[in-house]
Amino acid sequence: MSMRVTTLMSSRATLRDLNDGLSRLTRLQNQLSSGKQITRPSDDPYGASRALALRGELGGLDQFQRNVDDGTGWLNTSDTALGQMSDVLARVRELLVQGGTDTAGPSSRAAIADEIDQLTESVKQEADVQYGGRSVFSGTATDTPPYVLGGADRYQGDAGTITRAIGPGVEIPINTDVRTLLGDGQAARDDKLLNTLRDIAAHLRGGTTADADALRGTDLQRLDANLDVLNGIRADVGARTNRLDVAASRLSGLALNSTKLLSDVEDADMAETITQYTTQQAAYSAALKAGANIVQTSLLDFLH
Amino acid sequence: MTSAFFGLQTSLRGLLTQQQAIDVTGHNIANANTQGYSRQEAVLEPTRPYILPANSVNNGSGAQLGSGVDIAAIRRVRDQFLDLQYRAQQMSLGDASARTTSLDKVEGAFAEPTDDGLAAQLSRFWDAWSDVANAPENAGARSALVTTAQTLTASFRTISAQLTTVAQQAQDEYAAITGASGDVANMASELAGLNRAIGDAVFRGMQPNDLMDRRDQIIDRLSQLAQVSVTDTGNSRLRIDFGGVTLVDPSTPAGFTWPQTLSRTPGGKLGALADLAAATGPALTYRTQLDAVAADLVRSVNALHTSTPFFDTAGTTAATITVLATTATVQTGSGRASGENDVAQAIARLRSGTTDQMYQALVARIGTEARAAVRGESTAQSLVDSIEDRRQSVAGVSLDEEMTNLIRFQRGYQASARTMTTMDEMLETLITRTGRVGL
Numbered sequence: 001m002s003m004r005v006t007t008l009m010s011s012r013a014t015l016r017d018l019n020d021g022l023s024r025l026t027r028l029q030n031q032l033s034s035g036k037q038i039t040r041p042s043d044d045p046y047g048a049s050r051a052l053a054l055r056g057e058l059g060g061l062d063q064f065q066r067n068v069d070d071g072t073g074w075l076n077t078s079d080t081a082l083g084q085m086s087d088v089l090a091r092v093r094e095l096l097v098q099g100g101t102d103t104a105g106p107s108s109r110a111a112i113a114d115e116i117d118q119l120t121e122s123v124k125q126e127a128d129v130q131y132g133g134r135s136v137f138s139g140t141a142t143d144t145p146p147y148v149l150g151g152a153d154r155y156q157g158d159a160g161t162i163t164r165a166i167g168p169g170v171e172i173p174i175n176t177d178v179r180t181l182l183g184d185g186q187a188a189r190d191d192k193l194l195n196t197l198r199d200i201a202a203h204l205r206g207g208t209t210a211d212a213d214a215l216r217g218t219d220l221q222r223l224d225a226n227l228d229v230l231n232g233i234r235a236d237v238g239a240r241t242n243r244l245d246v247a248a249s250r251l252s253g254l255a256l257n258s259t260k261l262l263s264d265v266e267d268a269d270m271a272e273t274i275t276q277y278t279t280q281q282a283a284y285s286a287a288l289k290a291g292a293n294i295v296q297t298s299l300l301d302f303l304h
Numbered sequence: 305m306t307s308a309f310f311g312l313q314t315s316l317r318g319l320l321t322q323q324q325a326i327d328v329t330g331h332n333i334a335n336a337n338t339q340g341y342s343r344q345e346a347v348l349e350p351t352r353p354y355i356l357p358a359n360s361v362n363n364g365s366g367a368q369l370g371s372g373v374d375i376a377a378i379r380r381v382r383d384q385f386l387d388l389q390y391r392a393q394q395m396s397l398g399d400a401s402a403r404t405t406s407l408d409k410v411e412g413a414f415a416e417p418t419d420d421g422l423a424a425q426l427s428r429f430w431d432a433w434s435d436v437a438n439a440p441e442n443a444g445a446r447s448a449l450v451t452t453a454q455t456l457t458a459s460f461r462t463i464s465a466q467l468t469t470v471a472q473q474a475q476d477e478y479a480a481i482t483g484a485s486g487d488v489a490n491m492a493s494e495l496a497g498l499n500r501a502i503g504d505a506v507f508r509g510m511q512p513n514d515l516m517d518r519r520d521q522i523i524d525r526l527s528q529l530a531q532v533s534v535t536d537t538g539n540s541r542l543r544i545d546f547g548g549v550t551l552v553d554p555s556t557p558a559g560f561t562w563p564q565t566l567s568r569t570p571g572g573k574l575g576a577l578a579d580l581a582a583a584t585g586p587a588l589t590y591r592t593q594l595d596a597v598a599a600d601l602v603r604s605v606n607a608l609h610t611s612t613p614f615f616d617t618a619g620t621t622a623a624t625i626t627v628l629a630t631t632a633t634v635q636t637g638s639g640r641a642s643g644e645n646d647v648a649q650a651i652a653r654l655r656s657g658t659t660d661q662m663y664q665a666l667v668a669r670i671g672t673e674a675r676a677a678v679r680g681e682s683t684a685q686s687l688v689d690s691i692e693d694r695r696q697s698v699a700g701v702s703l704d705e706e707m708t709n710l711i712r713f714q715r716g717y718q719a720s721a722r723t724m725t726t727m728d729e730m731l732e733t734l735i736t737r738t739g740r741v742g743l
Contacts, residue, residue: 006343006700007336009693016689040411041671042678048416049668052423053656056664059427060655063434070438134441134643142441142643160641165434165649168656175643266417299707 007298014291021284028277037268047265054262061255064166068248071164071174075241077131078176082234084126085181088119089227092197095119096223099204100215106207113204120197124149127178137178146178153185153194166247176237181229193226306354306369308734311727317351317372318720324375325713332701333710340521342382342699344513349376380513386695387520391527393688398528398573400681406470406580407674410587413466416667422463423663425456426601430655437648440636447631453614457625460598464622467591474580474587481529481574482563488529488546489562491522495544495552496559498522503541503554516540526551530570547574586673593666595621601659608650611635 031037041048098104099112124147127137134142138157146157157179163171183192186199200219203211325346335341353368361367415421432449439445481487498519505512523544526532530547537543537554544552548567552560569575579585599620606613612633616626629635637644 003694004697004700004702004705006696006702008700009696011337012689012692012696038417040674041414041416041667042407042411042674043671045668045671045675048671049664051417052421052664052667053660055417056423056427056656056660059424059431063431063652063655067434067438132439134439138643140637140639140641140643140645142641158641160639160644162643162645163649164438165652169653171649299704303707303711 010294014287014294017287018284018291021280021287025277025280025284028273028280031268031273032270032277035268035270036266037273038266051262051266054258054265058255058258058262060168061251061258065248065251065255067164068166068244068251071166071172072241072244072248074131074136074162074164074174075237075244077129078136079234079237079241081126081129081136082176082230082237085123086227086230086234088123088126089193089223089230092116092119092200093220093223093227096200096215096220100212100220102212109204109207113201116197116201116204120194120201121149123182123193123197124153127182136175139175139177147182147194152187153182153198154187155179155182155184166244167251170247172240172243172247174240176233178233181226181233191222191225193230196222196226306356308731309727310354310369310371311730312724314370314372315720315724315727317374318723319717321346321348321373321375322713322717322720326710326717328378329706329709329713333703333706336701336703336706340517340524341701342380342513342517342520343701345379345381347376347379348373350374377511378513380511380516381699382520383695383698386691386698387524390688390691390695391524391532393684393691394524394527395531395572397681397684397688398530399571399576400677400684402474402573402576402580403586403677404674404681406474406576407586407670407677409470409473410467410590410670411674413463413470414667414670422456422459423660423667425452425459426660426663427655428452429456430652433648433652436634436636437645437652440645440648441642443631446634446636449634450627450629450631453627453629457615457627460594460622460625464591464594467587467594468623470587471581471585471591474577474585478574478577478581481577482566484563488526488551491526492546492551492560492562495519495522495526495542496554499541499552499554499559503539506539506541528573530566530572530574547571590666590670591622593662593669595623597659597662597666598622598625600662601625604654604657604659605651608647608654609635610638610647 030039038044038047038051095112095116099109104112127147128145128149129136135145135157136142138144138146140160140162141157142162144156146155147153148156155178159177159179160175161173162175163173165171179192181192182194183190185194186202189195196219200215200223203214203219325348328344328346332343351371351374354371356367356369358364358366416423418424429449429452432445432452436442436445436449479486483489498515502512502515502519505515519542523532523534523542526544526546531545533545535543535545541554542552543550543554546552546566547570549561549564551562551564566574570578580587582588602615602617602620602625606615606617609629612629612635614627614629614634616624616628618624619626636648637646
């Protein structure tokens with residue numbers, strides 16, 4: 001026997017269908033207005049946890065980008081300062097050759113020595129360069145300038161290393177140990193740059209044959225040796241800047257990729273959602289129309 | 305031989321019976337939209353025949369002459385087996401919808417995946433450490449870190465409190481339903497009253513259809529709360545077992561016993577609420593897991609932040625996690641130099657580590673269980689709907705059918721009246737025309 005269909009049954013069924021249709025419409029409307037297909041974990045538990053992981057990853061990549069930018073700024077500041085020092089040393093070398101010749105008299109040598117004193121101070125000044133209020137060449141003692149201008153030539157910083165995280169587990173040192181170049185001055189007799197420059201000035205002022213010999217011989221060699229050290233340091237800084245550049249472009253590539261993955265997981269496909277929405281809307285109005293007809297008609301309408 | 309008026313009686317019975325059948329139809333039509341109403345049916349039956357003695361008919365034997373119709377009973381059309389199935393599914397639905405409501409609140413408390421969720425805040429916390437690592441000398445970065453950490457711990461505490469509230473609400477709802485003046489008590493007392501009225505009516509040979517409908521409707525509602533089983537103890541008075549205890553018993557003076565302690569697994573909504581309120585229930589389990597996330601965060605950050613604890617070591621639950629560090633005591637490096645950032649760097653490296661992973665796993669678990677609950681509810685709902693459809697198919701009022709019956713009984717009434725007119729005309733012939741030959 002076929003199923004008896006009763007009045008309450010058809011009205012209940014109509015109501016149920018209308019409710020279902022409306023709740024589907026509401027869900028799609030929610031997706032359309034938020035642009036997200038996951039608005040709560042139960043919408044798609046796996047997708048939701050993946051979205052969280054991807055968001056975390058993306059946040060990390062953004063932070064690494066910022067770290068790279070900061071590191072690049074630091075290294076650029078160092079490089080500029082080292083470049084200036086290099087220019088200064090070129091001038092010193094010129095003066096040294098000039099002062100070493102026999103034609104130079106004591107007064108002109110004294111003048112050259114004065115200029116070298118000034119240049120030495122400007123080397124120390126370059127070493128005291130700051131990035132964002134921090135001394136870049138003082139190791140981790142960033143609140144202390146590495147050399148005191150007009151004072152002793154002793155290094156004031158420490159040998160600490162400052163690093164920037166540029167990727168998960170990847171850290172790169174961004175500071176340069178300037179002590180290996182400048183040293184601790186005449187008192188330390190370490191043949192480093194400040195020691196050498198001070199000795200050159202002393203030899204220029206000394207006026208003895210030994211001084212003149214030193215000017216022409218060992219001083220020039222010592223200056224050249226320090227120039228080599230400086231060039232080595234500059235090359236190292238340049239190499240690290242390159243590494244940061246590479247890291248920056250890799251990070252932006254990764255960020256793009258993660259953003260795309262996150263969007264795939266989390267964002268609603270607009271074309272699809274709108275199509276579904278239109279379909280559901282049509283179904284809903286059809287259900288409304290059918291409901292209006294079904295609920296009203298009965299044999300009662302045809303009896304007189 | 306029967307009396308000349310015998311036919312009039314037969315027609316009268318026809319008239320009265322058809323009229324009563326129309327009354328029953330009218331009752332059905334009036335209740336076409338009444339919830340829980342079962343359609344009623346007038347059962348028509350021929351009345352006892354008039355016995356004609358021997359030699360009444362041509363072959364010399366007796367005969368029985370039909371004497372018309374009467375109503376044998378007014379029957380309630382209902383399938384008890386569908387009721388049993390319906391109540392079993394109602395119980396599952398009660399369980400599933402209580403769970404869905406509760407897990408919905410849990411999901412709301414976590415508010416994932418959004419920019420304000422705990423995952424986003426953890427990410428911002430690691431960002432703040434990275435910023436400190438980039439500028440360890442900068443008090444501004446340290447102060448931003450402390451503020452971010454305080455926001456993070458506040459979120460932990462808020463979510464923990466909300467989870468406690470979800471469990472507490474389940475407990476309160478359970479207490480309200482089972483309380484001395486709660487739903488169960490009201491339904492039990494009404495059922496006891498209905499049992500008495502129905503028993504009395506059945507004892508006097510009547511079928512109290514509408515009272516029975518009312519009683520079935522209350523049992524339907526009761527079955528949503530917990531497991532219900534029903535036993536007829538005679539005269540259609542029911543003993544009702546509810547959640548493992550006897551709730552309604554016609555043999556006791558009051559007819560019901562409440563409050564009582566239900567068995568450990570009453571099933572239905574009450575079973576779900578008891579489970580949700582329990583320490584092993586979902587809300588408090590999630591809270592325990594959130595505690596583990598908080599403890600992991602405190603442990604891993606403090607292990608690197610060695611000078612003074614960054615988080616209070618006493619607060620290792622989501623409800624008690626507290627930032628102890630201030631802008632002055634945030635440790636950036638292991639030494640004294642202002643530019644050292646190894647500690648900040650190491651803490652920033654914790655990003656996407658165990659804390660984040662534990663939290664993501666927790667969110668995934670909540671999502672999975674909430675989804676299962678939503679699906680369970682919709683399955684239970686569609687089963688209830690389909691059984692209710694079948695129940696309605698048997699017991700519901702079909703207006704088309706009632707209209708047809710109305711015509712049937714109306715015609716029957718008209719025909720009985722016509723028979724009576726015929727009888728009347730026969731009698732008129734007999735009384736006024738007979739014996740007037742030659743007048």
